[in-house]
Every structure is written in structure tokens, then in C-alpha cells.
Amino acid sequence: MTLHIFNPEHDLALAANSPFWTSPKAGARLRHDLGWLPALWAKSGDAVAVGDISASYSEASLLEDRLGLKYGNVLFCTLGDISAKALSDKIDRVEVWGWDLAVVNQLRRAGISRGLMPSETLLERQRALSDRAVAARLLEHLVGKHDCVCGDAAAVYNINNVDRLMKEWGGVVLKSPWSSSGRGVRIWDGTCPNTRRWMENVIRSQGHIMAERFLDKVVDFAMEFYADNDGMVRYAGLSVFATSGSAYVGNLLVSEEEKISRLSAYVPVELLRDVRESICRWMEETLSGCYVGPLGIDMMIVRSQDCDSFLLDPCVEINLRRTMGHVALTLSAFESVQNMAMKVLFDNGKYRFRIGHGDWDMESPV
Numbered sequence: 065m066t067l068h069i070f071n072p073e074h075d076l077a078l079a080a081n082s083p084f085w086t087s088p089k090a091g092a093r094l095r096h097d098l099g100w101l102p103a104l105w106a107k108s109g110d111a112v113a114v115g116d117i118s119a120s121y122s123e124a125s126l127l128e129d130r131l132g133l134k135y136g137n138v139l140f141c142t143l144g145d146i147s148a149k150a151l152s153d154k155i156d157r158v159e160v161w162g163w164d165l166a167v168v169n170q171l172r173r174a175g176i177s178r179g180l181m182p183s184e185t186l187l188e189r190q191r192a193l194s195d196r197a198v199a200a201r202l203l204e205h206l207v208g209k210h211d212c213v214c215g216d217a218a219a220v221y222n223i224n225n226v227d228r229l230m231k232e233w234g235g236v237v238l239k240s241p242w243s244s245s246g247r248g249v250r251i252w253d254g255t256c257p258n259t260r261r262w263m264e265n266v267i268r269s270q271g272h273i274m275a276e277r278f279l280d281k282v283v284d285f286a287m288e289f290y291a292d293n294d295g296m297v298r299y300a301g302l303s304v305f306a307t308s309g310s311a312y313v314g315n316l317l318v319s320e321e322e323k324i325s326r327l328s329a330y331v332p333v334e335l336l337r338d339v340r341e342s343i344c345r346w347m348e349e350t351l352s353g354c355y356v357g358p359l360g361i362d363m364m365i366v367r368s369q370d371c372d373s374f375l376l377d378p379c380v381e382i383n384l385r386r387t388m389g390h391v392a393l394t395l396s397a398f399e400s401v402q403n404m405a406m407k408v409l410f411d412n413g414k415y416r417f418r419i420g421h422g423d424w425d426m427e428s429p430v
């Protein structure tokens with residue numbers, strides 16, 4: 065039996081880097097309300113740890129009824145049930161949204177064998193690979209290797225260097241080395257005292273801050289991958305999504321061909337293919353012996369400086385975990401959800417999982 069856990073607060077836990085870290089209310093609520101989500105990719109007979117067993121069966125059944133999805137014979141349980149019902153002896157594998165010290169501590173306290181989880185050394189290595197500075201190295205590699213790509217990013221250890229980059233680039237996006245989507249991201253124009261204090265705090269607490277050249281974004285998308293046990297990194301598919309500011313809003317659920325067609329209106333299909341192959345090779349070398357599982361590379365299509373063409377920013381972020389793009393790929397495999405959109409949002413005090421007809425029509429909540 066594989067035990068699955070949806071821990072969407074993972075990125076914040078990486079920043080805290082403590083086994084005793086407690087998720088903020090919004091993250092805990094999202095985990096509680098969408099804890100059943102791994103049922104979409106779990107195998108029959110697997111277990112999914114949730115906060116509310118009855119609600120999880122209801123939500124999964126509703127998705128099955130409305131969209132014809134078959135989530136199989138999955139056991140929903142709480143972490144407390146694992147030791148109480150002697151499930152720990154049946155669990156021989158654990159899959160989480162993302163590995164961090166906090167989720168390892170939660171599993172250990174629930175009676176899960178420590179041997180089913182990454183060692184502390186491996187966890188530290190994976191955390192280091194999740195630093196946005198690693199994404200900057202991949203970006204530099206891809207920009208130097210391919211035409212029609214762009215982007216600049218650097219790890220900054222002194223605020224004075226942020227001011228220098230702002231003058232050089234004309235606009236700077238600042239990011240914490242570890243933070244969740246939509247958080248830890250600010251635009252710097254050199255004037256806001258609050259942002260300067262925030263920079264100082266980030267450098268003091270996380271060691272450095274990431275600075276990226278501001279680009280005129282047209283389309284957000286990602287390439288999703290899997291790092292296999294044999295050391296190979298294989299491509300899983302495209303994820304075309306929407307954002308509000310820097311926060312994730314939703315995914316487009318269409319075929320791979322349709323996503324390629326949409327992106328090819330801006331950049332050549334051959335460029336997407338070549339970048340994808342370069343990423344696989346680079347990630348194989350970088351992740352060797354350190355990580356097995358799903359991952360995603362966020363990208364952007366941007367306008368050129370003279371606004372007469374489009375360029376590809378091939379690495380905005382590396383997500384060394386499962387992503388909503390992977391969830392979208394799972395859903396897109398079902399014909400019943402083709403040409404729909406997926407959305408996770410904060411609504412009336414609760415997170416909701418929504419699917420609606422049309423590109424971003426979210427009028428039909430699930």
C-alpha cells in the first residue's frame with residue numbers, strides 16, 4: 065500500500081526548514097479541503113491521508129459522478145488512523161506533494177517507518193536544489209544554448225547589488241529563495257522603504273535574495289517532468305495556466321496538441337522541443353542520486369524589448385515536487401474534462417476546486 069499526502073504548504077515548510085513548523089491557516093485549510101486530491105493518481109488499494117474522511121469520499125464521488133472520473137478503491141484515512149488501525153504495517157511506500165522536514169515529522173509521529181522517507185541528508189540536498197538560485201543556473205545554461213530565449217537572474221547577498229542590477233536591467237523582480245507561489249515576490253523600483261526592509265529580512269533569514277530582470281509577460285506555462293529511479297528525467301507534458309499577479313489561478317485542460325498550438329502562435333514548436341530536451345539532460349545530471357518523483361519548470365512567453373516579436377523565458381522557477389500542472393495532466397487524460405479549465409481559489413472562507421467549460425469560465429463549481 066502506498067500512502068499519499070497532499071501537503072500544499074510544502075514550499076513554506078522548505079523556507080522554515082524545521083520539523084516543528086506549523087502551517088498558516090490558509091495552507092492548512094487548503095490541505096484540509098483538497099486532501100482527497102491524490103485519489104486522482106493513486107492506485108486502487110492505496111491510502112490517502114486527509115483531514116475529513118466523510119467529506120473526502122463525498123468530494124471524490126462528486127467528481128466521479130459529474131465528470132466520469134474513476135478514482136478506484138482508495139482508502140481515505142487520517143494520520144491518526146494509521147497507528148490506531150494498524151495501517152502502518154501495510155504501508156510500504158509514501159508519496160507526498162513535496163518532501164520537507166515538517167511532513168517527515170508528521171509521518172513519523174503517525175507511526176510510518178522512517179526508512180520509507182528521505183534521509184535528513186537527502187532532504188537537505190533536495191531543499192538546496194529547490195533554492196531559486198538553482199533555477200538561475202538552469203536559466204543561464206538555456207539562454208547560452210538556444211536562440212530566441214531570454215532572461216536574467218542572480219542570487220544577491222548584498223542590497224547594494226540589487227540597486228546595481230536595477231540600474232542595469234531597468235526593472236527587477238525580487239524573490240525569496242524559498243517561498244510559495246504568489247508569496248515572497250516583489251517588484252523593486254528603488255524607492256519603497258518597506259520593500260527594502262523586506263529584502264534585508266530575506267537576506268538575513270535565508271542567506272540571499274533572488275533578483276530577476278523584469279520582462280513583459282504574455283503567457284504563463286510550464287513543462288512537467290518525472291525523475292525516474294533509473295536516473296532518467298522524462299517529459300510528462302505542457303501545463304498552460306493563468307496567474308493573478310504572481311499567484312496561481314488555474315490550468316487549461318486541453319490536449320497536448322492544443323497547448324502546443326496555442327504556444328506556437330508565439331514561439332516555434334522546434335524551440336519548445338529543443339529546450340525540453342536540454343532540460344531533461346541538465347536535470348538528469350543535477351538530480352542524480354538526489355530526487356525521484358514529479359517536478360515542473362515554470363516558463364513565460366514575453367514580448368521583446370522592441371515589442372515586435374516574442375521570446376521564451378525558459379526557466380522562471382523549478383518546482384521539485386508535484387504541481388497543479390501534474391494534476392491538470394492527470395485530469396486531461398479523461399475525455400470528459402477536455403476543453404475545460406481547472407481552478408483553485410479562495411472563496412467564501414474556503415478553498416474550492418472548480419472546473420468550468422471554456423478557457424477560464426469557473427461558473428460550475430465541483
